[in-house]
Amino acid sequence: MEIITEEKKRQMTVPVIGMTCAACASSVENVLSKQEGVLECAVNFANESAQIAFDPYQTTPENLKKSLQAVGYDLILDTENASIKQAEIKTNHYQSLKKRVFWASVLTLPVVIIGMFFMNMPYVSWLMLLLTTPVLAVFGRGVFVNAWKQARYRKANMDTLVALSTGIAYMFSIFNTLNPDFWHSLGLHAHVYYEAAAVVIVFIMLGKLLEERAKANTSSAIKKLMGLQPRTVWVIENGEEREIPISEVRVGDRIIVKPGDKIAVDGKVLSGVSFVDESTLSGEPIPVEKSKGHKLYAGTVNQQGSFRFLAEKVGSETLLAQIISMVQHAQGSKAPIQKLTDKIAGIFVPVVIGIALITLLVWTILGGDNAATQGLLAAVTVLVIACPCALGLATPTAIMVGVGKGAENGILIKDAESLELAHRINAVILDKTGTITEGKPTVSNSIWTIGSPLLKEIAYSIESQSSHPLAEAVVEHMKLEGVKTVPVQHFESITGKGVKALVEGETYYMGSPVWMNELGILSHDLPIIQWQSEAKTVIVFADKRQILAVFGITDPIKSTSLQAVESLQSAGIEVFMLTGDNVFTAQKVAESVGIQHFKAQVLPSDKAAFVAELQQQGKIVAMVGDGINDSHALAQADVSIAMGKGSDIAMDVAKMTLISSDLRKISQAIRLSKWTVAAIHQNLFWAFIYNLIGIPLAAGVLYPVNGFLLNPMIAGAAMALSSVSVVANSLRLKSKKL
Structure with a gap:
């Protein structure tokens, strides 16, 4: 829970x-x-x-x-x-239901044979009564108990329909068994319908059995994810190896991973080198090399090497646990299309009971000979065939399979609404850094106008306090020079521009050339424009009077970005790129991946405004980003997609997360949405058409035309199969290749 x-x-x-x-x-x-x-x-x-x-x-x-x-x-x-208790209860219920179906079938089979071939044998009604009673009173007892509980609180459900139909048929048959002379005196035969009551109960139970089995398959993705964690791990305590249950692992524990082991918790490699299969989380089949300092995730599988790592996130904090929680939440959420079916399901049972009563009344008035018995039989058939199960399963089963399919392919879907809406996307906005590019910027060029060791220490100290990827690139670059830190008295981040800091009574700036121009700090001797034309991002370090240093930073484009953009455009989707970077770099990156529409030097609020602008044009907009600065635009978009290797805030806001940060997954998510919505529409069509055809047939509309009157036993079988067919149709999504 x-x-x-x-x-x-x-x-x-x-x-x-x-x-x-x-x-x-x-x-x-x-x-x-x-x-x-x-x-x-x-x-x-x-x-x-x-x-x-x-x-x-x-x-x-x-x-x-x-x-x-x-x-x-x-x-x-x-x-x-x-989850464990629910699984145990469902398993026990399934096993119990299987036994009850078996014994009810054993007793019902001779009732059907007698009803079909031996109705003239002596004491036949009493024998059928003897065999049918345990079917209803013992093996099918739950139907009547549940119906009674509902009735006490003026509620009704499927059990109400089944209990009414079989109960009426059973009581009517008992009356005819005890008082056959009542009908004989009217010149009519005292028909009994024990076989109808027994067979309906058996078919209802059998349908439930098949439905439970099919529904279990819809949540197989969750079971797979839950099975990824090992039960025990080897930790190092006081220099010795000790095996402990996973529940006892704590943050800070040092864990040993051997060849073939599953990684138990999230952490960081301390020593050793190996390749780790992360396909269960990212959907990417190629193992990833891991060495000292690299991140590890619970549920992934070590290959040949061995290593030791430090536990950083355990229990519900691990990425795997969060994925399981989000998938469970998404599978339990309701798609907008389901609101209509919920309303219909809520009034369905009372409406069906009303139709059954009208059927009985019409037959009694207009039915002619045997009107009462045929009217009763038709009313019973209406109650049996009209089941809201298929209607109720139509949307959620497709959503469950769709969300699970996404999780298996590295597409984490937070709610049903985004899955239902994604296939309508006709505009995709991509952030640049960390989305189109690798998000691992490195300093390729640097020039110091004043080569003071103190100024390098100040620049290093300021950038050390910033969480921006570009700042991290500068920090990593200056680390190689062995620069030390100095105290920073005041630090302020200026959104979309850079940072401002006070060090030893002097104000310093670190940010974009545009911001430096705004501050009036200019230089015509530095190759800023040249670097920008080479698709490099330029960071400037300055005080109030002059530029002290410039850094040229490169961020390689992901190898899959071009293919991802082409795939979206070939599907008729407009692709836009927004970035806070300069125009030269933005243009170079956009041209490299085939994007025609882009905006540079965009602030976070401008990104959200651009999303709103496209929405006002009637577009269904998907925003794809990875940083804190993208969170406003992600919240504004119709469908928000975060990069799995991006910031936690972006992933919290987004309705979908691409765990591997591969943009090709966007097209896969859209295809998954299309297939899921198609399955929902197919399910709803068959659920509605089944009742639209079945109920009138059960009521006897064809009887005046060709004498056809639907048998309650056939109605029971049809009702059971309708639910199973809806679930089976949803399960077809599993076989689709994204």
């Missing part, structure tokens, strides 16, 4: 136990939403979870749990073992 605490608000995602259909999810959502203190609630039938936002001063999770238990459902509130 994931819990996020905010001021006066708590959000939690918890497993829900006992739901059998989409109407159940609607009931659970309705019950929870009406509890005092609940601010928001969304229940997902496919992954059996509830996302709840509530005021902890007005209610507690325990109160919410009690409110659901009263209507036959339950919540798992154990934060540590929620």
Whole structure:
């Protein structure tokens, strides 16, 4: 269970136990939403979870749990073992259901054979009663218990339909078994429908069994991710190696990784060299070389070498744990298209009961001979065939498979809305540094106008306090010269321009040439324009009077950026580049990757304004960035995409994250969105068309034309198969190649 605490608000995602259909999810959502203190609630039938936002001063999770238990459902509130407990409950339920289906089938088979071939044998009705009763009262008992719990609180779900239909058929058959003379006196035969009641129960249970198995496959991506962590690790304590459970690993522990081992937590290599397979997180098949200082991530697999590393993030803080949490949240979130189906599912059962009553009434008035029995049979068939399961599963199963497919390919999707919207993107805005380029800038040229060791120490000290990638490049360059630091009295970052600092009573500036021009600090003797024309970013170090040094910084373009841009443009998507860098560098980079539209010297607020400008033109805009300065534009965009190797803030704001930072994944995400939305539309079409055709047939609309009246047993089989077919259609996404 994931819990996020905010001021006066708590959000939690918890497993829900006992739901059998989409109407159940609607009931659970309705019950929870009406509890005092609940601010928001969304229940997902496919992954059996509830996302709840509530005021902890007005209610507690325990109160919410009690409110659901009263209507036959339950919540798992154990934060540590929620997933394990839910899996155990589902496994036990599946095994129990399998046994009940088997024994119910054993008893139902002779009932069907007798009903079809031996209806004239002595005491046939009593024998069928004897065989059918355990099917309903023992093996199918849960249907009637759940329906009763719903009825007590004026709720209705699929169990209500099944209990009504089979219960009426069963009670009507008992009446005819006990009082056959009632119908004989009217010149009619005392029909019994034990086989219909028993077969419907068996088909409902069998459908649930197949549905549970199919639904388990939709969450296989989560199971794979959870299986990536080892159970134990080898740590070094007091110079000795010791094996401990992963739950006991703490930040600062030194861990040994041997050939073939899975890496347990996030950290940094201390010693040794090896190659690590990171495909499970990034989707990239080529192992990455790791040596001293390189980052490691939980869930990745060491190859041939061995090394020691320092644990830096453990438990829920690791990248793998965050991915699992985000995938679970995304799979539980609702796509906008699902709001309509939720409303329909909420009123579906009462409407169907109304249709069944109308069917019985019309047959009774207009049916002629045997009107009452045929009307009853038609009403029972309507109740059986009309199931909201397929409707409720249509959207969430496709979303679950789509999100899982994305995670397996290094595309982390935060919510269903972004997955549904991505296929409509017609404009993509790319940041330059760290998005189109590698984001690993290095100083290629430097000129000092005054070669004072103290000035180098001041420049080094100022840049050491900045988190900007360009500052890091200067720091790494000056480290090689063995420069020391000096105290910095005041440090101020000027967004989009540079930094200003006070050192030993003197003000110094480190930033772009444009900013220096604004400050009136000029120099015509330095090759600033020449370096910029060579696609180098220039950083200037100055005091209030003069330029003290200039640094030419290069940042290589990613080898995949050109192919990524071509792929987007060939799909009819306009590609733009925004950068805070100078015009010369921006133009050079844009030309290198085939981008026709770009803007240079753009401030963070300008990026967001440009996104809004495109949106006003009616475009669906995707913003792709990696830095803190991109976060405003990411929040403004319709679909926001962050680079996995970028800043934490960018990844927090973005709705999608490309773990490998490979821009080719954008086209893959758009294709995944297209396929997922297509699967949703197909599912909804078949769910609606099934009921639009099935209910009138069950009511007997063809009877006046050709005498056709749908058998309740066939209706039960059709209902079961409708849910399975929807889930199976969603599972087709797994076979697609992104």
